[in-house]
Amino acid sequence: MPRSTVLIAIACTALLSACSSAEPPPTPERLRAIRIAAVEHGPAIPPIVGTGVLAPQDEARLAFKVGGIIRELNVRDGDSVRSGQVLATLETAEIDASVSQAEEGYGKARRDLERGRRLFEDDVITQEQLDDLGTAAAVAEAQLRAARFNRRYAEIRAPSDGIVLQRLSEPRELVAAGQPVVRVSRQSSGWVLKLGLPDRDFVRVSLGDPAELHFDAYPERTLAGRVSQLGAATDPRTGTFPVEIEIDAGDIRLASGLIGKAEIKVSSDSTLDYVPLTALVEGDATATLLFTYDAEQQTVTAMQRPVRFVNAEYAALGEPLPPGSRVVTEGAAYLHDGERVRVID
Numbered sequence: 001m002p003r004s005t006v007l008i009a010i011a012c013t014a015l016l017s018a019c020s021s022a023e024p025p026p027t028p029e030r031l032r033a034i035r036i037a038a039v040e041h042g043p044a045i046p047p048i049v050g051t052g053v054l055a056p057q058d059e060a061r062l063a064f065k066v067g068g069i070i071r072e073l074n075v076r077d078g079d080s081v082r083s084g085q086v087l088a089t090l091e092t093a094e095i096d097a098s099v100s101q102a103e104e105g106y107g108k109a110r111r112d113l114e115r116g117r118r119l120f121e122d123d124v125i126t127q128e129q130l131d132d133l134g135t136a137a138a139v140a141e142a143q144l145r146a147a148r149f150n151r152r153y154a155e156i157r158a159p160s161d162g163i164v165l166q167r168l169s170e171p172r173e174l175v176a177a178g179q180p181v182v183r184v185s186r187q188s189s190g191w192v193l194k195l196g197l198p199d200r201d202f203v204r205v206s207l208g209d210p211a212e213l214h215f216d217a218y219p220e221r222t223l224a225g226r227v228s229q230l231g232a233a234t235d236p237r238t239g240t241f242p243v244e245i246e247i248d249a250g251d252i253r254l255a256s257g258l259i260g261k262a263e264i265k266v267s268s269d270s271t272l273d274y275v276p277l278t279a280l281v282e283g284d285a286t287a288t289l290l291f292t293y294d295a296e297q298q299t300v301t302a303m304q305r306p307v308r309f310v311n312a313e314y315a316a317l318g319e320p321l322p323p324g325s326r327v328v329t330e331g332a333a334y335l336h337d338g339e340r341v342r343v344i345d
Contacts, residue, residue: 031342034300035330036293037276039321043268046309046316048205050243052195054215054258056185057246059165064090065153067177070169075182077167081158088169088181089155095147102140102147109133109140162186165256185256191247192228193260196240204266205230211245211264224248227264263311274314279327280307291328291335292321293343300328302337 068090075087116133119125165183169175193213197205205227213223224247231242245262247254281289285307291300306318321327328335335341 031298031340032331032334033344034293034328034332034335034341035345036326036343037279037329039325039327040274040314041271042274042314042316043265044270044272044308044316045204045266045268047311048197048201048264048266049261050195050197050201050264051259051261052193052243052245054191054247054254054260055194055256056165056189057192058186058189059256060159060184061180062087062156062159062182062184063178063180064088064156064175065177066090066095066150067175067179068092068094068154070171070173070175070181073167073169073171073181075164075167077164079164081162081164081184083158083160085158087156087158087164087184092151092154095151095154099144099147099151102144106137106140106144109137113137156181158184160186162189191249191254192244193225193247193262194242194244195262196235196238197243198240199234202230202241202243205243205264206267209264209266211262213245213247213260213262215258215260217258218252221252223250223252225262272308272316272318273320273325274316275321275327276329277310277313277315278329279332280315281332288315291332292325293328293341295326297340298342299338299340300335302335 071089071091073088075081081087113133113136116125116130120127120130162184165185167182169179169181175181207227207230209227211225211227213225215221215223225245227243228246229242229244234241245264275290279290281291283289283304287304288307289302289304291302293300303321305321308316308318310316328341331341
């Protein structure tokens with residue numbers, strides 16, 4: 001074999017030996033991805049939850065002063081009305097006859113009184129008889145005022161600009177005095193959720209307490225509200241105390257009668273740490289496992305805390321976490337104490 005060929009073979013062998021003895025480059029550490037959230041603070045008592053019915057804040061059930069047959073009913077459900085607009089009228093034949101009768105009675109009583117005064121001056125009648133004629137004239141005048149008052153209220157007018165919520169009667173229908181004919185609301189009155197609370201919850205609620213409201217008609221929306229009215233006595237039908245929550249509807253179109261669920265955040269002198277429900281890994285009310293994140297070390301720490309109560313999104317911890325803690329909300333089920341992790345948005 002030529003000498004040059006032997007040298008080439010030796011060089012290749014040495015090169016291959018050097019390559020096989022070199023260590024492979026290190027692979028980067030694969031860290032588990034997690035998501036985190038800041039610990040929030042809230043009242044140390046759970047929110048009060050109740051279900052109620054949506055209604056206008058100012059609502060009127062309009063009726064006639066006297067009974068009779070409805071001649072005209074000019075509005076339907078949902079109609080907009082102006083202040084003073086005639087909504088309904090009665091057949092007035094009987095009422096007009098009562099007014100005429102009262103006018104004639106008052107006219108006769110006045111004539112009798114004038115005649116009696118002249119007779120008294122001529123000593124034909126006594127003072128007592130004259131006084132009786134004066135009393136009869138005053139009674140007849142009062143009856144005339146009552147008849148004219150009833151005549152004015154033989155029609156229903158809108159008390160303010162608003163919307164007709166419900167038409168309760170129909171034309172040619174006979175209605176009694178005071179029987180509601182239409183329900184109307186003021187245009188700018190706003191909306192309230194009316195609900196009843198048992199005594200143990202009612203005593204914890206205060207005027208102005210904030211509330212979150214949810215309606216089945218808008219499952220993706222949460223409306224803000226506040227407690228605007230507290231009843232002073234129980235509803236005899238349900239045994240609960242009435243509570244009204246004023247609603248900030250925003251751009252949502254609401255309608256009377258919608259069913260809503262309210263979560264009232266009652267005021268409290270002390271606070272608890274609130275963490276998302278997704279941060280809880282396992283355990284029970286006395287000791288639940290969760291992980292906190294250390295940004296400097298990029299590690300997680302396992303902790304156990306009692307849970308005081310939960311709501312739709314958060315759990316209130318019975319013991320506080322270190323100030324400024326952030327908890328793991330995604331990926332916590334696969335972690336162990338002290339593990340290095342990476343945080344993703």
